[in-house]
Amino acid sequence: MDEKDLRILKTIASERINSPERIHEHTGIPKSTVHYRIEQLREKGVILNDLYEMDLSKVGLSIVLISEVYAEYEEDYHESVGERIGEIEGVNQVYFTMGDTDFIVIAHVTDRRMVEDLVESYESIDEIRRTSSKFVITTVKNESHPINDFEHETLVEAILEE
Amino acid sequence: MDEKDLRILKTIASERINSPERIHEHTGIPKSTVHYRIEQLREKGVILNDLYEMDLSKVGLSIVLISEVYAEYEEDYHESVGERIGEIEGVNQVYFTMGDTDFIVIAHVTDRRMVEDLVESYESIDEIRRTSSKFVITTVKNESHPINDFEHETLVEAILEE
DNA sequence: ATTGAAACTTGATCGTT
DNA sequence: AACGATCAAGTTTCAAT
Numbered sequence: 001m002d003e004k005d006l007r008i009l010k011t012i013a014s015e016r017i018n019s020p021e022r023i024h025e026h027t028g029i030p031k032s033t034v035h036y037r038i039e040q041l042r043e044k045g046v047i048l049n050d051l052y053e054m055d056l057s058k059v060g061l062s063i064v065l066i067s068e069v070y071a072e073y074e075e076d077y078h079e080s081v082g083e084r085i086g087e088i089e090g091v092n093q094v095y096f097t098m099g100d101t102d103f104i105v106i107a108h109v110t111d112r113r114m115v116e117d118l119v120e121s122y123e124s125i126d127e128i129r130r131t132s133s134k135f136v137i138t139t140v141k142n143e144s145h146p147i148n149d150f151e152h153e154t155l156v157e158a159i160l161e162e
Numbered sequence: 163m164d165e166k167d168l169r170i171l172k173t174i175a176s177e178r179i180n181s182p183e184r185i186h187e188h189t190g191i192p193k194s195t196v197h198y199r200i201e202q203l204r205e206k207g208v209i210l211n212d213l214y215e216m217d218l219s220k221v222g223l224s225i226v227l228i229s230e231v232y233a234e235y236e237e238d239y240h241e242s243v244g245e246r247i248g249e250i251e252g253v254n255q256v257y258f259t260m261g262d263t264d265f266i267v268i269a270h271v272t273d274r275r276m277v278e279d280l281v282e283s284y285e286s287i288d289e290i291r292r293t294s295s296k297f298v299i300t301t302v303k304n305e306s307h308p309i310n311d312f313e314h315e316t317l318v319e320a321i322l323e324e
Numbered sequence: 325a326t327t328g329a330a331a332c333t334t335g336a337t338c339g340t341t
Numbered sequence: 342a343a344c345g346a347t348c349a350a351g352t353t354t355c356a357a358t
Contacts, residue, residue: 001321001322001324002322003322005321006312006318006321006322009312009321010312012307013307013308013309013311013312014307014309014310014312016211016212016213016307017212018180018212018213019212019334019335020334020335020336021333021334021335029343029344030343030344030345031334031335031336031344031345032336032337032338032343032344032345032346033342033343033344035335035336035337036342036343036344037342044324049178050178050179050180050181051178051180051213053306053307054307054308056308058324059308059317059320059321059324060316060317060319060320060321060324061308061311061317064257066257066259066266078300079300079302082300082302082303083302083303085302085303086302086303089310089311089314090308090311090314091303092303092304092305092306092308093301093303093304093305094301094302094303094304095226095228095298095300095301095302096298096299096300096301096302097228097296097297097298097299098296098297098298098299099296099297103302104228104296104298108308108311110314110316110317110320111316113316114314114316134259134260134261134266135259135260135261136257136258136259136260136266137258137259137260138240138241138244138257138258139255139256139257139258140241140244140245140247140248140256140257140258140265141244141245141247141248141253141254141255141256142254142255142256142306143254143255144215144254144304144306145174145175145176145178145215145216146175146216146218146221146223146252146254146270148176148251149175149223149251149252149270150168150171150172150175150176152251152252152272152276154222154272154273154275154276155221155222155223155272156168157222158221158222158272159163159167159168159171159221159222160163160164160165160168162163162206162220162221162222181351181352182351182352182353183350183351183352191326192326192327192328193327193328193351193352193353194326194327194328194329194352194353194354194355195325195326195327197352197353197354198325198326198327199325202325
């Protein structure tokens with residue numbers, strides 16, 4: 001992969017774009033070249049589907065880390081703490097959970113060094129007390145769409161009532 | 163929302179489609195009607211972006227549950243156990259982690275009843291010993307693309323080397 | 325709110341370099 | 342491999358119901 005592929009991937013990621021035309025607009029790379037490059041990226045398994053989702057392991061983000069991040073209880077600070085966590089490089093998902101006040105954070109990184117940076121970044125936030133992380137060996141499933149679930153009776157009722 | 167919206171949403175979810183033409187092919191609903199309905203769904207905030215991702219809370223899946231599922235250690239059983247977890251209604255993400263052999267599972271459901279069903283389903287799998295769940299209060303961030311990260315030096319190097 | 329047909333925009337292909 | 346020109350396919354608009 002070269003610098004041109006990188007520009008295309010960057011555009012897909014940052015603009016959430018999935019069309020050759022838009023990529024062309026953003027990068028200035030001619031439509032037909034974009035088309036050609038996208039095909040190559042597809043063959044390499046970097047771009048996975050029509051939604052231009054990418055295999056993060058194929059762009060160097062091979063380590064997946066799931067962390068529990070415990071925060072000091074402070075009225076209304078949770079959203080802002082959560083957002084600060086979300087801004088850290090590599091962090092893709094941040095959930096604020098009930099009960100013991102804490103965040104569950106999923107991040108994708110390149111190497112051990114970035115893992116250390118990540119944990120350090122979490123702990124450098126004032127309100128954060130403690131973190132505990134697990135490495136993912138395999139991502140068995142990762143779907144953002146509720147496939148199959150639309151057959152569920154309760155769900156169908158809920159939708160129709162809206 | 164009515165039965166026609168439901169058919170459109172079902173098609174988007176199960177076929178991972180993001181084009182009016184394809185939805186038309188799958189449902190038989192005329193192109194221009196699909197177009198009109200999609201606009202409405204967009205205004206209602208159900209469909210979020212050009213990738214036709216949907217706000218799960220707007221389709222009745224308002225409860226997010228993150229569970230740790232501990233499995234009996236058995237050689238090579240992990241993938242199959244993981245896949246069985248992934249097939250359970252409501253489950254969107256399944257990660258198999260290092261160390262203490264267990265799965266981290268993220269699910270979206272409609273109500274308390276479905277939460278119970280979910281936990282019961284996990285525990286009905288032979289190899290599974292114990293589960294522990296947390297409710298999500300707010301999803302602070304949920305991105306499948308590595309936005310911003312493409313600025314990271316280590317990552318850029320990793321990509322260019324491929 | 326729905327639709328068929330028209331107008332327009334974009335995506336895919338192809339031939340040349 | 343890159344790309345401008347061409348053609349096929351898709352998306353969006355519009356007027357009628």
